[in-house]
Amino acid sequence: MSPASPTTGSGTVAGPRSGQRILVVTPYPPVRDGIGAYAVQQVRSLRRQGHDVEVVSPWPSAAHHHLALEGPKGAKALKKLMAGFDRVIVHFHPDVFYANPSTPTSRISTGTALASAFRAGPPVEIRLHEIDRRWASATEQVEASSRGGFVATQVFEQAARASRSVFKAADEITVHVPEHQRMMIDSFGVDPGRVRVVDHGEDFTRRVPDDQAAARASLGLPAEGHVFVCIGFIQPHKGFDRAATAFRGLSDDGASLHIVGSVRLDDPSAVDHQRELEALAAQIPSVHLHLGFVSDEAFDRWIVAADTIVLPYRHIWSSSVAERARLYRRPVIATRVGGLADQIGEHPENTVVDDNAGLARAMAAAVGREGAATRPISTWEFDGPVDRSAVQAEVHRRAAAQRGIKVKTGSAAEGSGAGRVRPGAVPEHVATPLRRLRAVPPPPATSARPGVSTVKRLIRRVIAWEVDPLREQLIDLQRASVKAAETTDARLDEVTDELDER
Amino acid sequence: MNDRRIALVPPRYGPDVVGGAELVLREVAHGLTARGWQVDVLTTCARDHHTWANHYPAATTDDAGVTVKRFAVVDDTPGTARADLVRTMTLGEAPTLAQQEAWMNDGLRVPDLFHEILDHAEEYRAIVVSPYLFWTSFAGGLIAPERTIVRPCLHDEPEARFELFEPLVTGVAKLWLNTEPEADLLDEIWPAHAPAEIIGEGIPVPGSYDPSGFRRRHGLTDRPFVLYAGRREGAKNWDALLDGFVAAIRKEDLDLDLVTFGVGEVHVPPDVEGRIVDLGLLTDRDKDDAFAAASAYLQPSAMESFSRTVMEAWLAGTPVIANAASAVVAWHCDRSGAGLTYDDTTELEQCLRFIAEAPAEAAALAVPGRQYVLDHYTWPATLDRMEASLEAMP
Numbered sequence: 001m002s003p004a005s006p007t008t009g010s011g012t013v014a015g016p017r018s019g020q021r022i023l024v025v026t027p028y029p030p031v032r033d034g035i036g037a038y039a040v041q042q043v044r045s046l047r048r049q050g051h052d053v054e055v056v057s058p059w060p061s062a063a064h065h066h067l068a069l070e071g072p073k074g075a076k077a078l079k080k081l082m083a084g085f086d087r088v089i090v091h092f093h094p095d096v097f098y099a100n101p102s103t104p105t106s107r108i109s110t111g112t113a114l115a116s117a118f119r120a121g122p123p124v125e126i127r128l129h130e131i132d133r134r135w136a137s138a139t140e141q142v143e144a145s146s147r148g149g150f151v152a153t154q155v156f157e158q159a160a161r162a163s164r165s166v167f168k169a170a171d172e173i174t175v176h177v178p179e180h181q182r183m184m185i186d187s188f189g190v191d192p193g194r195v196r197v198v199d200h201g202e203d204f205t206r207r208v209p210d211d212q213a214a215a216r217a218s219l220g221l222p223a224e225g226h227v228f229v230c231i232g233f234i235q236p237h238k239g240f241d242r243a244a245t246a247f248r249g250l251s252d253d254g255a256s257l258h259i260v261g262s263v264r265l266d267d268p269s270a271v272d273h274q275r276e277l278e279a280l281a282a283q284i285p286s287v288h289l290h291l292g293f294v295s296d297e298a299f300d301r302w303i304v305a306a307d308t309i310v311l312p313y314r315h316i317w318s319s320s321v322a323e324r325a326r327l328y329r330r331p332v333i334a335t336r337v338g339g340l341a342d343q344i345g346e347h348p349e350n351t352v353v354d355d356n357a358g359l360a361r362a363m364a365a366a367v368g369r370e371g372a373a374t375r376p377i378s379t380w381e382f383d384g385p386v387d388r389s390a391v392q393a394e395v396h397r398r399a400a401a402q403r404g405i406k407v408k409t410g411s412a413a414e415g416s417g418a419g420r421v422r423p424g425a426v427p428e429h430v431a432t433p434l435r436r437l438r439a440v441p442p443p444p445a446t447s448a449r450p451g452v453s454t455v456k457r458l459i460r461r462v463i464a465w466e467v468d469p470l471r472e473q474l475i476d477l478q479r480a481s482v483k484a485a486e487t488t489d490a491r492l493d494e495v496t497d498e499l500d501e502r
Numbered sequence: 503m504n505d506r507r508i509a510l511v512p513p514r515y516g517p518d519v520v521g522g523a524e525l526v527l528r529e530v531a532h533g534l535t536a537r538g539w540q541v542d543v544l545t546t547c548a549r550d551h552h553t554w555a556n557h558y559p560a561a562t563t564d565d566a567g568v569t570v571k572r573f574a575v576v577d578d579t580p581g582t583a584r585a586d587l588v589r590t591m592t593l594g595e596a597p598t599l600a601q602q603e604a605w606m607n608d609g610l611r612v613p614d615l616f617h618e619i620l621d622h623a624e625e626y627r628a629i630v631v632s633p634y635l636f637w638t639s640f641a642g643g644l645i646a647p648e649r650t651i652v653r654p655c656l657h658d659e660p661e662a663r664f665e666l667f668e669p670l671v672t673g674v675a676k677l678w679l680n681t682e683p684e685a686d687l688l689d690e691i692w693p694a695h696a697p698a699e700i701i702g703e704g705i706p707v708p709g710s711y712d713p714s715g716f717r718r719r720h721g722l723t724d725r726p727f728v729l730y731a732g733r734r735e736g737a738k739n740w741d742a743l744l745d746g747f748v749a750a751i752r753k754e755d756l757d758l759d760l761v762t763f764g765v766g767e768v769h770v771p772p773d774v775e776g777r778i779v780d781l782g783l784l785t786d787r788d789k790d791d792a793f794a795a796a797s798a799y800l801q802p803s804a805m806e807s808f809s810r811t812v813m814e815a816w817l818a819g820t821p822v823i824a825n826a827a828s829a830v831v832a833w834h835c836d837r838s839g840a841g842l843t844y845d846d847t848t849e850l851e852q853c854l855r856f857i858a859e860a861p862a863e864a865a866a867l868a869v870p871g872r873q874y875v876l877d878h879y880t881w882p883a884t885l886d887r888m889e890a891s892l893e894a895m896p
Contacts, residue, residue, distance in 0.1 A: 029616075030641040031603050044620050060579050060607040062616035062641050207648060262599065262665075293599070295669025297647035 021052045023082060023122075025069070026091035028057040032262075034233075034320055035129050036061070037296060039091050041203040042127075056081060058096050069096050071106070075113035082121035090118075090170070093129045104159035105454075107135065111162030118169035126170040127198075128180060130317040135163040136187040164188045176200040176318040177339030200343060201323035207300040210328055215305035225254035226367045229306035231299065232321055234263045234291070236273045239312040239335065244280040244287045246312070246360035251286030253367045257310070260290045260302050268475075303328050308366045311344075312359055313337050319344075333362045430492075431485035440474045442467070507540040508892065509619070509629045511643075513610075513636040515545040515570060516558065520733060520765045520783070522810045523633045523655045526703045530630075531568040533704070533885045539892075542626070543570045544619065546612050546638065550765075554610040573615035583608035591660060602666035611637055619645045628895050630678070633807075634670060635661055643670050649895065652696075653678040656687055657805035658829065663691055671695050675895065678888070680808040683829045699891055704881030705813040708790040716791035720781055727759040727779075728823070728857060729796035731789065731811050734766030739825060743802035746847040748774050750854050758858045760800075763792065793818035798857040798864060804828050813879055816840050816871025821864050823853040840871030 024046075026039035036057070046053045056078070057063035058070070067077045074097060082088050097114060099106045118124045134140040138157040167173055167188045173195045175181050181197050184190045208215065216223055228247065230240045240259045247257040259281070263274045274291065281289040294302070303309065309325040311334035318339045325332050331349040334340045344350040351362045442460065460467075512527040519525070531541045543565070547556035560574045583604035590597045597605070615638060623629060623646035631639035632653035643650045652674050656662055671677070671688070677698040679685050688695050717724070728747075734740040747760050748771055762768060763781040770778045784792065793799060799815030804827035806812075812822050812831055822841030824831040826849075835841030844850040857864045 030637075030644060031607065032599075040620065043617075047617065047621050055613075059604070060611060062611065062613050064613045293665050293668040295644060295647060295673030297673040298669065 019050055019052070020086040021084070022046060022054070023085040023088045024053060024055045024091070025078065025088065026055065026057060026063075027059075027093075027096065028055055028061040028063040031057075031059060031061050032293070035091050035093055038129075038203075038320055041205070042089070045203040054085075070110075071097075071099060072109045072113035075110060075117045079113075079117035079120055082117065082124075085122050087122055088118075088124045090124060090126045091129060092126045092131065094131060094135075104141065104155045107159040108155070108162045111159070111166050115162070115165035115169040118166065123171040124169070125172045125174055126167060127174045128176075128184070131163075131167075131188075133183055133187050136160055136189075170194070172196060174198045175339075177342035179339045179342050180318075200318060200320070201326055204323055204327050206327055207297050208304055210304055212304055215301045218301060219305050221258070221305055222256070225256055226250075226307045227305060228255065228257040228308050228310050228363065228366070229260060229302050230257070230310050230312065231260040231294070231302050233270070234259075234261045234274050234277065235267070235270050237313065237315045239314045241273070241276055241280055242312040242314075242335075242356055242359060243310045243363070244277065244284055246356060246363050247287055248284055248360075250363060250367055250369070251284075253369060255367045256286040256288060258288050258290060258302070258306075260294060262293050263291060268479075300324060300328070303330055306330055308333060308363070310359075310363065311335065311340065313340065316340060331366070333359065333366065335359065430488050431482050434478065434482045434485055437478055440471050440478075442471060503625055503627065504540055505627055506538060507542070507626055508534070509542045509544050509626045511544045511615075511619070511629060511631040511638055513546055513633075513638045514548050514551060515543050515572075516549060516565075518783070519549055521551065522732070522808065523653075525810065526808075527630075527632060527653075528565075529704065529706070529881065530885075530888065532566060533881055534888065535567040537885060537889065539889075541568050543568055544615055544642070545570065545572055546575045546610070546615065547572045548575050548610070560614070571618065573612050573618065575610045575612055577610050579608045581608060597664070599665050602664050606637060606640055606666060609637065611641070616641050616645070623649065628675070628892055632678075634667060640667070640670060643674060647674045650674040651676045651678055651891075651895075653701075654684075654688070655680065655807040656684050656691075657807055658687055659805055662687075668692065676891065678891065681830050681833065683833045684807050687829070699887070701887045701891065702879055702884050703808055703810070704884035705810060705817060705875055705879050707817060707876070707880065711794035711818055712791050713795035716788060716795045719788070720779075722761070722779065722795075725759055726757065726797040726858065726861065727761045727795075728798045728800050728854065729792055729815075729820075730760065730762045730764075730800045730802070731792070731814075732764045734762065734764055734768055737803075737805070739802035739804060740766065742847075743800060743850075744768075744770075744778075746802075746850040747778070747800075747854070749847060750851040751777055756851075756854060756858055758797065758854055761792065761796065763789070790814070790818065793820055796820050797861060798823050798853075801825065801828070801831050803831075806830050809834065812841070813875045816868065816875050819865070819868050819872055821857070821868035821871070823850070823857070834874075838871050838874035840868050840874060842867075 024039060024043055027033040027036040029036050029040055039055075043053050043055060054065065055063035056065040056067055058066070058068065060066045065081060067081065068074050069078060094100075094102065098110050102110075138153060138160045141156040141160060142153055167184060167190050171194065173184050173190055175184065175195065175197055178197055181195050184195045185192050213223060216227070221227060228243070230238070230243050232238055234240065243257060244259065247255070250257075259277060263270050277289050281287045303324050307330070309321060309330050309332045311319055311321060311332060313319070313335055314337065316338040319334070322332055322334065322340065322344050326344075326347065331351070332344050332347075333351045333353060334344055336352050336354050341352045345352055353359045353362050510527050510531055512524045514521065514524050515528060517528075527543070531543055535541050546554070547558045547560050548554045549557035554575045554577050556574050558572050560572050563570045563572070583601070587597050587601050587605040590601060619629065619642050626649060628649055628651050629642070629646060630651045630653060631643040633639060633655035634652060639652065643652055647669070652670055654671070654677060656679075661667075671692045672694050674696050677688070677696050678701040679688065679698050680700070680702055682700060685698060685700055688698060716722070730740070730743060732738060750756050751758070751774055759777050759779060761779045761781065763784045765783070768778070768780040770780075781792075793815050796815070798821050799811065801809055801812050801822060801824040803809070804825050806828045807830060809828070809831045812824065812834060815822050816838065822831075822835060824835055824841055824843050826832050826843035826845045831841075832843050835843055842853045842856070844853050
């Protein structure tokens with residue numbers, strides 16, 4: 001078998017003999033989680049093959065067991081639970097097992113404990129969903145860190161060794177794309193015979209009929225016109241804003257872009273990104289934002305309703321959305337990040353793009369626009385001569401929109417008089433001093449003196465319950481102040497315009 | 503797949519389980535079985551919804567032709583997520599989705615039930631989960647949404663607006679509703695809900711009543727009494743009803759006692775001990791006779807999606823006094839003309855006075871109630887609607 005050839009079936013290379021007791025370690029429903037949604041399909045498949053499957057999840061769920069899996073304690077608890085099973089399948093994401101953010105020392109302790117657990121018990125398959133390549137290399141960790149010197153290098157070397165040992169301890173690593181197979185072999189030093197590419201969608205089944213007209217009707221979409229869909233959790237790294245920007249001008253062809261997903265309100269960056277998307281949807285015709293919880297069934301209906309699925313990700317490991325698109329044979333436009341190119345590249349109807357310009361070209365080509373522009377349509381248009389103040393004003397306006405401040409609708413590019421930039425309209429910005437304030441950082445737990453960092457971290461942990469809420473409150477206050485001030489700025493602009501018109 | 507095989511998923515099931523929604527699903531199970539459907543009930547081992555203790559064995563049994571599969575409840579979480587959510591809501595803040603997810607999983611969970619559905623969903627024409635608020639419905643209803651029917655028993659309560667429930671309400675095959683006001687509430691909260699049908703529910707019509715025998719069997723005198731049946735707990739406004747009744751009889755000119763049966767503790771103030779009688783759990787026969795013997799039936803709950811006991815009272819020719827805050831029961835009272843509603847304890851007292859002081863008029867008030875139930879809420883008509891709905895499933 002070629003190392004790059006995906007295999008099918010939920011088992012191992014040889015396939016587990018039927019009737020095995022298998023423990024699956026994974027986030028799990030009904031908690032909403034991408035890996036959990038993937039794993040439950042594997043669990044169903046394994047159970048239907050006759051295996052006795054139990055699941056352990058990192059928090060209470062429909063799993064048979066729940067364990068706090070983070071850190072060395074979590075690894076030890078897992079090791080204890082693994083005894084008695086014939087085989088263990090670990091859906092690996094670092095956030096499940098490691099402190100987040102992890103430190104080199106936490107990677108040493110956790111990695112060592114995890115490797116010990118994986119070596120001691122029944123055969124372990126790690127189904128890899130994500131890992132930072134840099135964890136395998138002391139040099140790359142040192143480069144990415146502000147720390148250096150002999151001690152730091154030694155610590156990073158140990159951390160890298162511990163991270164590599166986790167994957168070397170497993171009997172098998174299964175990945176979804178050849179790039180990750182190469183990474184496991186080349187960077188993490190895993191024996192090539194123990195890394196296998198599996199089909200990401202091997203256990204996926206359809207949840208709705210492939211009836212585009214019915215799906216569009218049920219979602220309130222027009223029957224005609226090219227429908228682009230971006231779907232998934234609303235997070236900055238998904239890059240849905242890139243798709244919105246690339247879509248500019250395509251509404252003239254009757255196309256529409258639908259950004260569908262939910263926002264985790266406890267993630268401030270996601271909430272900010274939501275505001276940015278709302279502002280873009282307000283500015284760009286036929287860009288629609290559908291926020292809210294999307295069930296598995298509704299998820300598939302959106303895929304079926306689409307003509308093209310757009311995956312404009314900035315970072316991703318691999319994509320379940322791409323697999324569900326493949327399940328319904330919907331073409332995908334995706335950026336060349338992570339394993340996406342490997343994952344979708346083999347299908348001729350799919351397009352992999354390298355940058356925003358490529359994304360705009362691919363989307364234009366999808367609606368059949370002849371001679372699609374070689375670069376995105378410029379969105380910077382000005383009434384009258386372009387001078388610094390006009391450009392600066394537009395920069396401020398766009399930045400405010402990106403931060404979620406309600407700005408006048410219609411971008412400079414859309415040609416509406418209201419949206420065009422009037423030279424010389426640079427207001428005094430109330431918000432500027434506030435924006436320049438740095439977000440309050442946590443007390444730094446670092447020191448040049450040996451051992452002091454550890455003590456500081458310990459103190460930090462002890463007083464976190466008292467300090468963190470205050471810090472969060474300060475950040476929230478700062479954010480709210482900026483928003484209030486920028487809203488005032490925007491209102492002042494409007495008043496100035498009104499006075500000028502008189 | 504057997505075209506006539508369905509699964510019903512209630513959180514509890516059994517002849518000794520107290521709870522309107524659970525009782526209805528049991529009658530649906532028997533009714534559809536009698537019409538040739540193969541009905542599996544997938545439920546928990548619990549009998550008590552306060553403790554969720556595993557009372558019944560985890561096993562498969564037969565209940566008059568209905569296959570009952572019971573799965574053990576796992577309740578091993580500390581309850582901190584639930585407390586956290588209550589605290590958030592008390593502060594007037596909206597809980598985040600993460601808080602809602604943690605809340606849902608911080609209580610009873612039934613992993614084996616979840617995996618039973620995961621393993622066998624395709625074998626059923628439909629999987630009916632009810633009521634919406636329970637883990638069994640939430641987790642079980644999202645495994646095979648294309649063949650899931652949610653019978654939500656929706657109340658106007660804060661949880662009904664949780665983002666958490668959106669997939670359950672919008673992404674399943676169908677919703678089975680009890681009444682038009684429930685449909686209105688659904689439209690208001692979840693305008694993009696899945697296709698909904700007003701199926702209603704049925705009430706068995708007793709062949710006869712024996713009110714004198716009931717009084718005799720339970721040592722009750724001829725003094726007139728008002729009745730409350732069901733869960734004696736805060737969620738049903740039992741405490742408020744008791745307070746209102748006690749306040750009224752302390753005026754010492756109200757010739758009425760209060761008789762109650764069901765689950766939950768009844769704490770009677772010592773000075774009115776003789777005026778309030780707790781009969782505990784009754785047999786079905788005794789229940790019917792209790793409704794017939796009462797001068798009026800009291801429904802204090804503000805969160806009813808149907809109110810089966812109100813129908814049982816009307817079938818027995820007994821008028822109803824209900825909390826006007828329940829849109830559904832107020833609608834029933836208005837539509838039937840056989841019930842009064844109250845907004846506060848003063849109005850409750852006046853309703854009680856009407857029953858005590860004008861018994862003939864009170865009996866006359868109840869007359870249209872029986873026909874109202876027979877016209878709208880009998881099992882044959884309800885099962886006809888359910889069967890038509892099931893037959894329309896792909």
